[in-house]
Amino acid sequence: MSNPPFEDYADRMDAFVQANDIQEDKQASLFLACVGPGAYKLMKNVCSPAQPSTKSYSQLKQLLAEHFKPATIVIAERHKFWTARQGERETVADLVVRLKNLASTCAFRAFLTEALRDRLVSGLHSKMSRIQRQLLSIRELSFEDAKSKCIAEEMAGAANQQHVGINAS
Template sequence: MATIGRVPEIEATKEDFDSYLEHFERWLAANEIKDEKKQTYLSCVLGPTEYGLLKGLIEPIKAVELNYAELTETLSRYFKPKPILIAERFRYYQRHQSQGETVADYILALKRLASTCEFARFLDDALRDKFVCGLTGEAYHRRLLSEKDLTFKKACDIALGLELVHRDTIELSGHAERQKGVHKVSDARGEKAHRSHTFFRPVLKVTQEQSSPHLKAKLLEMWGR
């Protein structure tokens, strides 16, 4: 039977084991691999280093003597040890929006941190509270703190909208300033051209000694008379 997709060998030292395992189990389901075969497939996708590590973790038992669930649990405990809850929540509550970080990226960061905090039914409230407190910018706080029955999703939608308006305002202001600069340059060039075409007649004082008929004729010629 032809298989759907391809699962590469796992190198747990270079990637997140839980993410790989989730991908691998989806592949097993798509290809309708039976439970008794899953252990064999898992052994095949382990890289040499990871397979040697597994053997060391389960000795003196052999890998073929354990089922799929026992093998994955052994590997998960090693590559992803259970975190200390208070430390995970400390990191979560210390996370604020960084300089230049978009609202969307901040939302994603909070969700990732919250995934190991075991908030359970309190998850939505915890995300909402930290999101509002951690945003950088008084405009966000003024708007969100005035909203009744605020949920995490609603807070995210409002903040994303405010960010978009702020970004558009900056872009429009920049465009207006550039247009203003163009008009200034154009006006300056027009004024310069006007001055260059303006004829200023010289005002000469002719002394009695210089008032010869020849000189007067020259002056009249200069003045266009």
């Protein structure tokens, strides 16, 4: 298994700091004591010429976050989002999670739910063409309604397939 993203590690560290009510002046020291030797060496290089111990916890997190996840190029991120399609064996629920993840770097702001709705409907696999046609005919369609209808269609298809399989025996 690959290493989790730094932001996941930082979120867990934040939770530990909060759960243990660690005072702000001790947070950087705790962070430095908890990271592994490789991460500490990286921190030294990122902070150079200063020492990591001269930085606050927030500063250390920011430096590492910028190192591990440089600023994204919105148009490239949106290209990935707008070209995403449901895989043959991918469930609608999994597609929705993947689309939300892709959208998180697209800076859609107030357009987010419309973008998710549009990509969900447009990106459905051909096996979902019947529900896709139905969704395209709804004048005021929300993302949540589109998602619910797709999941219901998928479940009905699976139940029907199971029923046909049982009767074929």
